[in-house]
Amino acid sequence: MVRILSISFFLFVAGAAAAQSVEVTGTVSATAVGRDDLIVFSVQVKGASLSSVTTPAPPTTEGLALIQRVPSTHRNMTIINGKLEESVGYRWTFRPIAEGDARIDATQVVVDGQTYSTRPIAIRVLAQSQAPPQARRRQQLPLVLPGQPQTDESQEIATQDLFIRAIPSKRTAFQNEQVTIEYQLFFRDGIQLRHSRLAGSWDAEGFWREEFEVDTRPIPRSVVENGLLYHVIVLKRVAVFPTRSGTLTVDPLKIETEAYLPVGGSDPFERFFSLRNRFETVEVTSDPVRIEVASLPSGAPASFDGAVGEYRMDASLDATDVQVGEPVHLSVSVLGTGNLATLESPLFVPPGVFEKYDPDVSTDIHRTGETISGKKSFTYVVVPRSNGEFDLPPIEFVYYHPREQRYVSVERELGTVRVTGTAAPLAAGTTSNGLPVDDIASILSSTDSWRDTSTPPLHRSPLPYVALIVPAALLLLMQVRQRHVERIAGDTRYARSRMAHPLAKKHLRRAEQLLKKGDPRAFYEEIERAVTGFIGNRLNISELGLTRSQIDSRLDDAGVAEPIRASLRVLLEECDLARFAPVLPDRQTMESASERAAHVIVGVEEAVQSRLSATA
Amino acid sequence: MRIANLITLMLLLARAASAGDIGSALQDFDQGNQRYRDGDYRGALAAYERVLQQGYESGVLYYNTGNAYFRTDEIGQAIRYYEKARRFVPKNPELLHNLTIARTHVDDEFSRVPEPFWRPAWQSVARILGAGGLFVLGMLFYVAGAVVLAMKIRSGPSPWRRRILVVAAVGTLLFVALSFYASLGGADRRSGVIIPDEVTLMTEPGGSESDHQIHEGLVVDIASERGEWLEVRLPNGTTGWLLEESVGEI
Numbered sequence: 075m076v077r078i079l080s081i082s083f084f085l086f087v088a089g090a091a092a093a094q095s096v097e098v099t100g101t102v103s104a105t106a107v108g109r110d111d112l113i114v115f116s117v118q119v120k121g122a123s124l125s126s127v128t129t130p131a132p133p134t135t136e137g138l139a140l141i142q143r144v145p146s147t148h149r150n151m152t153i154i155n156g157k158l159e160e161s162v163g164y165r166w167t168f169r170p171i172a173e174g175d176a177r178i179d180a181t182q183v184v185v186d187g188q189t190y191s192t193r194p195i196a197i198r199v200l201a202q203s204q205a206p207p208q209a210r211r212r213q214q215l216p217l218v219l220p221g222q223p224q225t226d227e228s229q230e231i232a233t234q235d236l237f238i239r240a241i242p243s244k245r246t247a248f249q250n251e252q253v254t255i256e257y258q259l260f261f262r263d264g265i266q267l268r269h270s271r272l273a274g275s276w277d278a279e280g281f282w283r284e285e286f287e288v289d290t291r292p293i294p295r296s297v298v299e300n301g302l303l304y305h306v307i308v309l310k311r312v313a314v315f316p317t318r319s320g321t322l323t324v325d326p327l328k329i330e331t332e333a334y335l336p337v338g339g340s341d342p343f344e345r346f347f348s349l350r351n352r353f354e355t356v357e358v359t360s361d362p363v364r365i366e367v368a369s370l371p372s373g374a375p376a377s378f379d380g381a382v383g384e385y386r387m388d389a390s391l392d393a394t395d396v397q398v399g400e401p402v403h404l405s406v407s408v409l410g411t412g413n414l415a416t417l418e419s420p421l422f423v424p425p426g427v428f429e430k431y432d433p434d435v436s437t438d439i440h441r442t443g444e445t446i447s448g449k450k451s452f453t454y455v456v457v458p459r460s461n462g463e464f465d466l467p468p469i470e471f472v473y474y475h476p477r478e479q480r481y482v483s484v485e486r487e488l489g490t491v492r493v494t495g496t497a498a499p500l501a502a503g504t505t506s507n508g509l510p511v512d513d514i515a516s517i518l519s520s521t522d523s524w525r526d527t528s529t530p531p532l533h534r535s536p537l538p539y540v541a542l543i544v545p546a547a548l549l550l551l552m553q554v555r556q557r558h559v560e561r562i563a564g565d566t567r568y569a570r571s572r573m574a575h576p577l578a579k580k581h582l583r584r585a586e587q588l589l590k591k592g593d594p595r596a597f598y599e600e601i602e603r604a605v606t607g608f609i610g611n612r613l614n615i616s617e618l619g620l621t622r623s624q625i626d627s628r629l630d631d632a633g634v635a636e637p638i639r640a641s642l643r644v645l646l647e648e649c650d651l652a653r654f655a656p657v658l659p660d661r662q663t664m665e666s667a668s669e670r671a672a673h674v675i676v677g678v679e680e681a682v683q684s685r686l687s688a689t690a
Numbered sequence: 691m692r693i694a695n696l697i698t699l700m701l702l703l704a705r706a707a708s709a710g711d712i713g714s715a716l717q718d719f720d721q722g723n724q725r726y727r728d729g730d731y732r733g734a735l736a737a738y739e740r741v742l743q744q745g746y747e748s749g750v751l752y753y754n755t756g757n758a759y760f761r762t763d764e765i766g767q768a769i770r771y772y773e774k775a776r777r778f779v780p781k782n783p784e785l786l787h788n789l790t791i792a793r794t795h796v797d798d799e800f801s802r803v804p805e806p807f808w809r810p811a812w813q814s815v816a817r818i819l820g821a822g823g824l825f826v827l828g829m830l831f832y833v834a835g836a837v838v839l840a841m842k843i844r845s846g847p848s849p850w851r852r853r854i855l856v857v858a859a860v861g862t863l864l865f866v867a868l869s870f871y872a873s874l875g876g877a878d879r880r881s882g883v884i885i886p887d888e889v890t891l892m893t894e895p896g897g898s899e900s901d902h903q904i905h906e907g908l909v910v911d912i913a914s915e916r917g918e919w920l921e922v923r924l925p926n927g928t929t930g931w932l933l934e935e936s937v938g939e940i
Contacts, residue, residue: 426764427731427762459731459761460732460733462730495729514760515757515787516757516784518750518753524747525778527747532821532869533870533873533874538866542832548836549839
């Protein structure tokens with residue numbers, strides 16, 4: 075980027091100052107001179123006419139000898155912005171007495187009866203061989219001494235005469251904190267510049283940059299530095315915002331200009347004519363600017379979005395009573411100093427019933443003050459899609475305050491929005507099957523079948539398990555029964571043993587009935603049938619063809635104990651007796667017989683069972 | 691045959707008994723619809739929620755809930771309920787249309803890992819019959835097998851009975867197994883929808899963030915669960931961990 079700087083080229087007008095008040099400055103042609111060089115000391119009185127200034131006495135000096143006591147007097151009249159500026163200058167020439175430090179003391183100037191004073195100036199006198207070249211040249215600047223040849227060819231601009239100073243507002247900063255850098259062009263009184271332009275590119279890597287507005291036709295300001303009179307113009311002012319931490323460097327500013335050193339002589343005609351050829355192109359470069367950037371401290375609130383500076387925030391709603399579907403505008407302005415260009419929108423989360431659109435953002439940056447400041451406005455549009463009263467959450471903006479070194483959170487309450495009315499059907503085209511093109515289809519009122527969510531899923535319900543087990547169990551039962559039936563049909567022993575109990579029970583029950591009826595003969599018959607039938611069935615023998623003793627021996631074989639067998643013998647005898655005896659037994663005897671019969675049956679069963687389990 | 695009748699009757703009775711009082715649920719459903727038409731979408735959502743709390747669900751209920759969420763600009767929830775509705779009324783044209791519209795609001799687009807060929811067929815069978823239907827089918831084979839087995843017990847084996855028994859056993863095993871698989875959630879993979887505007891996928895539960903950011907409305911499969919963390923699989927097959935609360939399960 076090469077930008078032509080249109081600096082006014084008529085800067086040589088000495089004493090060009092906008093100030094109305096009287097200003098007295100003392101300057102020297104050089105602060106370091108050779109033993110044989112001359113030093114010109116000038117006193118400039120600005121804002122005063124020649125008549126009002128009393129010609130000052132030459133300053134007292136140390137190590138310098140005054141060549142001529144009466145100063146040469148110069149008078150300048152300039153019209154700046156329509157105002158006449160007058161200045162008067164007095165010059166004395168000195169010669170060093172010896173090598174070493176020398177000094178020009180303060181000079182008193184009386185203007186309109188008021189005394190002004192210049193500052194003392196220190197001078198270093200060197201051996202002629204070590205004298206800086208500019209000193210040799212400078213001696214010829216204001217005056218052309220008789221007998222000394224002009225050495226135009228040797229003229230050159232020294233860094234002391236023309237330089238750019240980069241002045242950063244601070245050398246250490248936080249990330250994204252504003253740092254302003256001002257580039258000032260210093261040129262010695264008497265140097266003329268023209269066709270100045272920016273040479274090469276200026277860059278600030280790692281920084282966001284905002285340029286300040288600078289006067290394109292600046293009026294130079296005069297400053298005295300180390301006793302030398304300079305004119306200063308501001309070339310560039312820029313605010314840089316470091317985007318990362320560490321040591322960051324801003325490139326030097328480089329300009330190319332044509333500079334002219336006047337060749338002395340007080341003859342204005344000579345000066346004018348000498349302008350043509352003696353301009354030479356020079357490059358002037360500032361120093362690079364290094365800035366130490368610290369990252370922001372930890373502990374930033376969650377909604378912090380990188381803003382650093384000093385801000386305030388305003389927020390307002392354009393309406394709080396609206397209809398469904400009517401937009402509500404929320405205007406949020408963030409004002410202050412800092413990097414407004416990269417400022418993110420403050421956090422705003424309206425209730426879900428509001429449709430939120432991306433905010434309109436406008437930025438207004440002021441580039442004229444000491445720092446970059448301005449205003450960034452965000453206009454959110456939210457559209458309520460449902461009626462009701464809605465509390466909008468406060469809008470929040472968080473920034474880091476570098477001076478106070480803390481995070482600042484600004485919140486603005488937005489209050490309640492009342493939404494009335496009902497949603498209008500959205501106008502939209504429809505597809506061939508009647509569905510809206512860019513919108514969802516409406517709700518359905520007739521529903522498909524309802525499902526009970528409280529019903530447990532199949533695998534948690536007992537029903538399937540029952541349904542699976544029941545047929546299996548039934549089949550198993552069926553199988554067992556079938557086996558039983560088949561065995562009874564084919565296995566007499568099994569069939570008789572299965573029948574023994576039910577038959578014996580049947581006979582005993584009948585015997586009971588007969589006892590109640592009072593029929594002893596039939597009773598004993600039944601008792602005998604119950605006992606012998608049971609024994610026959612259980613031992614799988616035909617009891618009818620057996621004598622009592624045969625039965626007894628079979629029982630003995632079957633392992634029936636003697637007391638049971640004896641009891642059986644008694645019982646069977648009793649039965650025989652009862653059937654044939656003329657005297658019938660009493661009821662008590664019959665009840666005892668019934669009990670003993672049951673006892674015998676149990677005893678036989680136990681014996682048979684134990685024998686069976688023993689053989690198994 | 692008596693057994694089959696008994697089981698069917700028991701199943702029907704169980705369904706009828708738990709259905710309870712549907713009148714109040716229907717009232718809430720109608721009220722929700724009215725609120726929706728009046729533009730009070732929050733009110734509609736509250737009414738639909740009451741229906742669910744009473745223990746009833748239906749495809750249309752989920753569809754309407756999805757609509758109300760869409761109107762309140764909660765796209766993640768809208769997609770979640772549309773997806774729920776899809777399990778009941780997978781072919782409903784309005785539902786498919788709305789799902790398409792809602793998906794246009796989703797930021798993420800992923801290539802899709804192809805599904806095994808049998809999955810869609812199995813899913814539609816499971817949706818049409820349900821676990822109960824599959825079980826009843828299995829029971830038909832079972833009962834038929836049981837009847838033939840009973841005949842075999844009574845009258846002895848015969849070649850055709852054997853063949854029927856083999857077929858019945860295979861049918862029973864297949865359909866009962868499928869019914870339990872469907873009941874355990876095997877038909878629809880466990881999935882969810884991203885609810886927050888943006889979440890970062892974690893490499894492990896509570897671990898470091900991966901560079902995958904996913905956005906509201908994306909449907910992800912839920913692969914596993916550990917505490918309050920869910921392992922999700924993106925449509926392109928990438929997996930990562932998310933906090934339970936950022937995923938709305940379908």
